[in-house]
Amino acid sequence: MRIATWNVNSVRARRDHMHAWLAAEQPDVVCLQETKVVDADFPHDAVAAAGYRAVVSGQKSYNGVAVLARGDLDLADPVTDLPGFDDPQRRYLAVTVGGLRVVNVYVPNGSAVGSDKYAYKLAWLAHLADHLAAALADHPRLLLTGDFNIAPADRDVHDPEAWRDQVLCSAPERAAFHALEALGLVDLFRALHPDDPGFSWWDYRLQAFRRDRGLRIDLVLVSAALLAHGRACRIDRTPRTWDKPSDHAPVVASFDLDG
């Protein structure tokens, strides 16, 4: 079982990239973020042409998440909202697929430390942690993935000094991330690759990708029951090299669920 996460930065602008990458990589499940499209306009035809079906939770212009699965996999029990957190922004989509509870998140960016959006980000993360404590009790095999908009530690940052206390790297954001780890969730890429920066996002500006000035903010967290089956996790930079790319690269996690 291979599960991917990819912030596509508009599923319509990235329609051809998405189709090409699905056809080449053929993961079993793909969690998308920043689809930026209402559900009625989601490109289900492009997804189907690659052999996938999609469950979506979108909105106009901003945010939006979707979970794709290969056509032979059932997408069951979708939930589109964080329980107890009334929020019109479409950032959360949980679904059961292949015996796993897959929770796809587009964590708020936070804009700048101290801003209203930053406060919303921390509140959103606190509600996520509260919810996951209960979800983990119901679903021992749980996978939490998406664009976390947090670089968990300095080793996830190309220039830690330049990013010190900036949004995506500030101590309160990292504390919110550690609260997720305290629930028993493990950052799979970091567990398997202690010394690889594993950048997954590069700013469009100043040729950041060419200079590899990136951050690792697209993550796959797994419960203990799932960690035992984790075999690989890699960042696929290939689509980031294509013309008119998303600013994020896909991350692919592999599991041996029979082992």
Place this chain on the structure above:
DNA sequence: ATGGTCGTTGGACGA
């Protein structure tokens, strides 16, 4: 140098 580049829009705003 307080910039820069995208996507969605149809002028800024968000990232």
